[in-house]
Amino acid sequence: MYKVLIVDDEKNIRLGIQAMVKREFADVFEILVASDGQEAMEIIKQEPIDILITDIKMPRVDGITLIQEVQEMKVNISVIILSGHDDFEYAKAAIKSNVKDYLLKPVNRSELFQSINKVLEELGADYEKGLEQLDELRTSQLNLILLNQNIDEDEIQRICLKTNLPEYPDGYYVDILVSKSGMEPIESLHRIKYLLEKRYGQETKHHISFNDKYDNVVLITPDGSLFDYITEKLKDEKYFHLFQAVSEKQVELKKLKEGYNQASQAKKYQFLFPRCQLIQYENIKGKHFEREELPEDMIYKISNMLGTGRDKELKYSLLNIFDYEKISSLGIGYMEAIGELINKHIFDSFFNKLGEESIEIFKLYSKVGDMYNYKDFHDYYYAVEDLVMRLHEYVKQVKSVYSDQKYMGKAIKYIEENFHTDLNLAVVSNYISVNYSYFSHTFKEFTGSNFVDYVKKIRINEAKKLLKETDYKVFEIGEMVGYKNSKQFARVFRELEGISPKEFRSQN
Structure with a gap:
């Protein structure tokens, strides 16, 4: 002090x-x-x-x-x-x-x-508050560089000098460190800073570390041997596990964003090689594929087979598409392209066809639609297979209901006989022994109306008949057609007929 x-x-x-x-x-x-x-x-x-x-x-x-x-x-x-x-x-x-x-x-x-x-x-x-202020400024400005798509190299150079980034006459690397143990971002950062201080002492100032906007630790260092050192030090850790993705050596500070992008690309390979602790960009930058190598025809055939009796063929086709040896040899870009084609030809296509009634089946799609929501290739594959087979069964059921109209005839008859009771979609679907979601979709296709609106029409039509032909009071007629609340009955009647029940009776 x-x-x-x-x-x-x-x-x-x-x-x-x-x-x-x-x-x-x-x-x-x-x-x-x-x-x-x-x-x-x-x-x-x-x-x-x-x-x-x-x-x-x-x-x-x-x-x-x-x-x-x-x-x-x-x-x-x-x-x-x-x-x-x-x-x-x-x-x-x-x-x-x-x-x-x-x-x-x-x-x-x-x-x-x-x-x-x-x-x-x-x-x-070297006081704590000053260091915190410098770290905050540096983190903010460096994240500005990393996240700004339109920033030019001169501006990058200016920001680096403004934040007192050290010069690296012999070049530097950008290392993105991803926690695999669920540790909080700031805790991971402190652990890395500790390892840096242990190795370099007062020379730690040449090794800049901060949290990026994705909660990873970003390390800028001139020492190419540091990555193996970190890996070695963490081998025996029980609660702190990291994956490192390292750029090629960069010569100028204005190339900082390019180095970060290289490390980000290397980071994606954690998806294919989850057991690896260190992947360097120079080892994966040569991986590429031709568009003709993509299994687009096979994915399209899977979409055509959905709802048929070809369960084993479906699974076998998916297994061929997710050929791990081929995917790992051609690179993460090939895997990303496969994911896009599966979304396009299978999930997106059928969701648009089936609409909101199939939402129960597709509630998982928001996650399956992005392969990076899964920790690795195998988890993603099993999730895709699960959703494809769910969709397959759903389509089979819909086709089954369409092929045998007696189910719908039975449902309509039940509604006409029980509209005055506390009727809902679940009761009717259980009565005809059809899945709730399947029945909802099929009912709408069959009648041209959703279940609630269909029941309203039956009830109000019966109410109109009673209003014309009997002397029952309005609230009694409401109860007779299924509305225990007279205000609800009046509201629904006006919604469908444009006038109140009393007005209808006086006109008829």
């Missing part, structure tokens, strides 16, 4: 500056105060002071005399002068080698903090 001495004969100013410094630099400074130069000299003789903030005009020993005596003592104290407008030129002329800055009264908070920070930088201060 540093020591700062504040010297001013005006108590309010002295205490005000003390309060400002204490609030802004609570963990950085031990603060001492003095009412004039003589009292300050007594303190300086007893205490090792790092920063002296002193007024010019004071009784007994003024600020200029104090500064001269400090300089004669040959002690390493950084001085910041405070002065009013009247003696400002005098103070300016009196500034010597160890006077770092001078400020006009009344003291401006931001100018004071700027001066103190400037002194701390010159002192090589």
Whole structure:
């Protein structure tokens, strides 16, 4: 912790500056105060002071005399002068080698903090708050580089210099480290920083680490041997496991985004090789495929086989499409293209055909539609197979219901006989022993109306007949057709007929 001495004969100013410094630099400074130069000299003789903030005009020993005596003592104290407008030129002329800055009264908070920070930088201060502020600024600016699609290399260079990124005359690497143990991003970052400090000590400043917007740790380092070191150190860890994806060596800071993109591409290979702890871009950059190599015809055939009795052939075709040896040899781009074709020809196609009634089957699609929602190739394959077979069974059931209209005839008859009861879709689907979701879709196709609207029409048609042919009261007729609440009956009647039940009776 540093020591700062504040010297001013005006108590309010002295205490005000003390309060400002204490609030802004609570963990950085031990603060001492003095009412004039003589009292300050007594303190300086007893205490090792790092920063002296002193007024010019004071009784007994003024600020200029104090500064001269400090300089004669040959002690390493950084001085910041405070002065009013009247003696400002005098103070300016009196500034010597160890006077770092001078400020006009009344003291401006931001100018004071700027001066103190400037002194701390010159002192090589390594205090926690300063490091946190620098880390926050650097993380924010580096993420700006990594996420901005349109940023040019000159702007990248400017931001790197602004955030005090070290120069790398012999080149550097970008390493993306992905936690495989569920550890919080900030904990992973602290663990990496610890390993860096253990290996490099004071030279850690050449190895920049931060969390990107995807909660991974990004490491910029000139040391190509560091990746094996990290892997080795984590071998025996029980609760901290990492996957590393490393770029090629980059020569200039303006190539930082290119290095990050290379590491990001290498990171995707964790999907194909989940047991690997380290993948370098130079080992996967040559992988490519031709469009003709994609199994598009086979995927299209699978879409045609859905709903048929060819269950084994479906599974066998999927197994051929997900040929791991071929996929791993052609690269992650080939796997991504297969996923896109499966979405296009199977999932998207059938979802658009079947519509909202099939939502129960497709509630998993939001996850299966992106293979990176799964930890690896095998998990994704099993999820695709599961959803394809669910869809296959769904389509078979729909076809079965269509092929035997007696199910729908039985359902319609049941509705006509029981519309006055507490009727719903589940009751009817159970009665005819057909899956709820399948029945909902088929009923709409068969009648041209959804279940709720269909029952409303039957009930209101019966109510119209009773209103014309009987003397029952309106609320009694509502109950007779299935509405226990007279307001609900009136609302539904008006919704379908445009007038109230009473108005209908009076017109008929």
